[in-house]
Amino acid sequence: MRLTILWMVSASFLPGIQIRGQKRLLAELPSAQDELNTRRLASATSFLTRNYIASRMNTLVIRQSCLSCSSKLIHRQHRLVDEVLWGLAPYITVLLQRGTPEETSWDYTLFVVNDHLAFKQQPFTFSDEMLEREFFFMVVVTELQTNKSILETAGLVIVSNLHHRLINVVVVAQLEDGQVDTYAYTLFKKNCTPGVTIRRINYFDLATGKPKEAMPDLYPVRYGHLGDCAINVSANILPPHLIYKPHGGGGGGGGVGPVPVQGLSGIDWELLQLLARALRFRINLYVPSDTSQIFGEGNVSGCFAQLADESAQLAIGGLSGSDKRRWQFSKSTVYHQSHFVMVVRRDRYLGRFGPLLLPFRGKVWTCIVALLLLALVSTGCLRSRLGLSHPLENLLLVSMGNPIPIQRLPGTGFLRYLLASWLLLTLVLRCAYQARLFDVLRLPHHRPLPEDLAGLIRDNYTLVSNGYHDFYPLNQTRHLGESFAARFEKVQHAGPGERFTTISLISSLAYWNHRRRNTSQLTFVREPIYLYQVVIYFPRRSFLKPAVDRKIKQLLSAGVIAQIARRYLRYVELVDADNDGIVLRRITWKIMAGAYRLHYLALALAGLVFVLEWLSGRGIGAGRLRRWMEWVQGRT
Known part of the structure; x- marks a missing residue:
C-alpha cells in the first residue's frame, strides 16, 4: 500500500522534473555558433603549433586550467583540447600534464x-x-x-610569464565575433624606456581560418631586437681578449662614467660589436677599477659586482665559465678556450750571447791551448836554427784568418807543411765556432725549469696571485691584488735568489711576450692547470642570454670567431717540448737580422770608400781629397 502511494506521488511530479532537466541541459549545451568559435580557435592553435613548434621540437606539453568556470566553458576547453590533439597527431607527440608541483616544465608548453x-x-x-x-x-x-579586454588580458598573461624570467610567450585569444588574434610583445617602450609593449602579431581569417599576415617566427622577442637602445656593459681588461689603449696615455678605466670606445680592441670587443649590430643595441662600456672575482655567495668584485647590483646587463673581457662558484650568474655559450698555466722566468747561463765568449769547454780548450803553445815553441826553435823572418807575426795573421804575403811564405817543404797544418787547424776551429754561433742563435740556453705543478711546489716557488687557490699551498702564496701585468713584472724582475710564479692564460702570456719580445724572459710550465673557457656573463635569468647564445652559435658555426681569434693570437707559439726540454725553432730572417744589418753597413762603407777613391783620381780637388784620405789612413 505504501509503495503504491509513493508511485502515484512520483508519477504526478515526474513530468515537471523532466521538463526542468531538459531546459537546464539545453541551456548548458553549446550553440552552433559556440561550436564554430571553438573550432576556429582550435584550428588557429593547431596551425601555430604545427608550423612553428613541430619543426623545432618533437614533444609538446599541454596544460589545462579553468578557475570558477561554468560547465559550458569547461566543455569548450575539452572540445578545444580534443580538436588540437586530433589535428596534431601526425606531426608532433603530445604530453598531457596535470600541472602538479612535482612536474617540471618542458621546452614547449x-x-x-x-x-x-x-x-x-x-x-x-x-x-x-x-x-x-x-x-x-x-x-x-x-x-x-x-x-x-583582449589587449589587457594578453598583457596580464605576458607580465605573469615575465615574473618567472621566461621571455618566450605568445597569447592566443578570441573575440566575440569569432576572430582569433595572436599577441606578443617587444622589449622597451618608446624612447628606450624600460618595459614591454604588447602588440598583435597576427590574426586569422573567419572564412578560411588562415593567418592574414606573414609571420616569420612565433616568438619575435627571441631574436632580441632591442631597438637601438643602450646596454650597459662591464669590461674586464685582459689582453688579448680585451685591450684598452686610451688616447693621451691615460689609465685603464676605473672611472664613474662610460669609457670611450676608440681605444678598445681584442677578441671580446669585436664579438661584442657583432652582437650589437645583430641585436640592435648601443654599448655603454664601463671598466671597474677592482679585479673581477667571485669569492663566495654574495661576495663579488669588479664586473661581477656591477652585474649583481644590476648596473650592467652583461660583462666581457676573458671571463672564465669553469669556476664552480659561477652559478650565481648566467653564462653564455663558450666561444673561446685557452689553457690556464703557471708562469715562471727563464734564467740564462751566460746571457743570450754568453756562449759566444766561451764557445768550447774542457778538453776542446785544452787541445787548442796546447796546440797554440806547441806552435809558438816550434816557430821559436825553427827561427833560431833556420833564420825565419816574421814567424810570430805570420802565426798571428793566420790565427786571425788573414792571408800571408807571398814573400813571407817559407821556402822549405817542412815549414810549408807546418804552415799548411796550422791553416787547416785554424779552418776547423773557425767552422766549429761558426757552428757554435749558429746553435746560439737557434737554441735557448736556459736553466732547467719545473715541468709540473708539483715541481714548482717542490722547488719552493712563491705564487703571486690576486687570490688564494686550492691547488697551491697557502704558505707559498703571496696576495697581490693588481692586474696580470703587475704580476708579470713582479716575476720578471725578481732577484737572483727569488723564485716567483704566477697564473695566466697562455694567450695573455703570449701577448705580453710579443709586446716585450726583446726584454721578456717569461715562459710557462708545460702542465696546464685547467682548460679556461671564455664566456659572457649576465645577471641570473637575463632576457639577453638566449638571443646572445643564438648569435654566438651562428658565429661559431660560420668560423667568424675563429677568424677573429686567429688575428689576435697569430703570435702565440705553443712550445711542445721534447724529453730534453729543447725544441728547434724555425730559421727565419729575423734570427739573422743583426748580421744582415752589419753586412749592409759594411757594404755601404765599402761603397763609400770606393767612390771617394774614384773621385780622388780625377776632377777638381782630387789632390786635396787624396791627401785627406792618406791622412785618415795614417791616423787609423
Whole structure:
C-alpha cells in the first residue's frame, strides 16, 4: 500500500522534473555558433603549433586550467583540447600534464586557460640544471574577449610569464565575433624606456581560418631586437681578449662614467660589436677599477659586482665559465678556450750571447791551448836554427784568418807543411765556432725549469696571485691584488735568489711576450692547470642570454670567431717540448737580422770608400781629397 502511494506521488511530479532537466541541459549545451568559435580557435592553435613548434621540437606539453568556470566553458576547453590533439597527431607527440608541483616544465608548453588568473596560478618548478634552458609558452585563452579586454588580458598573461624570467610567450585569444588574434610583445617602450609593449602579431581569417599576415617566427622577442637602445656593459681588461689603449696615455678605466670606445680592441670587443649590430643595441662600456672575482655567495668584485647590483646587463673581457662558484650568474655559450698555466722566468747561463765568449769547454780548450803553445815553441826553435823572418807575426795573421804575403811564405817543404797544418787547424776551429754561433742563435740556453705543478711546489716557488687557490699551498702564496701585468713584472724582475710564479692564460702570456719580445724572459710550465673557457656573463635569468647564445652559435658555426681569434693570437707559439726540454725553432730572417744589418753597413762603407777613391783620381780637388784620405789612413 505504501509503495503504491509513493508511485502515484512520483508519477504526478515526474513530468515537471523532466521538463526542468531538459531546459537546464539545453541551456548548458553549446550553440552552433559556440561550436564554430571553438573550432576556429582550435584550428588557429593547431596551425601555430604545427608550423612553428613541430619543426623545432618533437614533444609538446599541454596544460589545462579553468578557475570558477561554468560547465559550458569547461566543455569548450575539452572540445578545444580534443580538436588540437586530433589535428596534431601526425606531426608532433603530445604530453598531457596535470600541472602538479612535482612536474617540471618542458621546452614547449601549450597552456589552455580561461583567463590570466588561471595562468598566473600555474605551478612552475625548475631545477638548477634547467634554469639556463630556454622555454617557449603558448597560452590559449578560452573566454571570449571584447575589443577592449583582449589587449589587457594578453598583457596580464605576458607580465605573469615575465615574473618567472621566461621571455618566450605568445597569447592566443578570441573575440566575440569569432576572430582569433595572436599577441606578443617587444622589449622597451618608446624612447628606450624600460618595459614591454604588447602588440598583435597576427590574426586569422573567419572564412578560411588562415593567418592574414606573414609571420616569420612565433616568438619575435627571441631574436632580441632591442631597438637601438643602450646596454650597459662591464669590461674586464685582459689582453688579448680585451685591450684598452686610451688616447693621451691615460689609465685603464676605473672611472664613474662610460669609457670611450676608440681605444678598445681584442677578441671580446669585436664579438661584442657583432652582437650589437645583430641585436640592435648601443654599448655603454664601463671598466671597474677592482679585479673581477667571485669569492663566495654574495661576495663579488669588479664586473661581477656591477652585474649583481644590476648596473650592467652583461660583462666581457676573458671571463672564465669553469669556476664552480659561477652559478650565481648566467653564462653564455663558450666561444673561446685557452689553457690556464703557471708562469715562471727563464734564467740564462751566460746571457743570450754568453756562449759566444766561451764557445768550447774542457778538453776542446785544452787541445787548442796546447796546440797554440806547441806552435809558438816550434816557430821559436825553427827561427833560431833556420833564420825565419816574421814567424810570430805570420802565426798571428793566420790565427786571425788573414792571408800571408807571398814573400813571407817559407821556402822549405817542412815549414810549408807546418804552415799548411796550422791553416787547416785554424779552418776547423773557425767552422766549429761558426757552428757554435749558429746553435746560439737557434737554441735557448736556459736553466732547467719545473715541468709540473708539483715541481714548482717542490722547488719552493712563491705564487703571486690576486687570490688564494686550492691547488697551491697557502704558505707559498703571496696576495697581490693588481692586474696580470703587475704580476708579470713582479716575476720578471725578481732577484737572483727569488723564485716567483704566477697564473695566466697562455694567450695573455703570449701577448705580453710579443709586446716585450726583446726584454721578456717569461715562459710557462708545460702542465696546464685547467682548460679556461671564455664566456659572457649576465645577471641570473637575463632576457639577453638566449638571443646572445643564438648569435654566438651562428658565429661559431660560420668560423667568424675563429677568424677573429686567429688575428689576435697569430703570435702565440705553443712550445711542445721534447724529453730534453729543447725544441728547434724555425730559421727565419729575423734570427739573422743583426748580421744582415752589419753586412749592409759594411757594404755601404765599402761603397763609400770606393767612390771617394774614384773621385780622388780625377776632377777638381782630387789632390786635396787624396791627401785627406792618406791622412785618415795614417791616423787609423
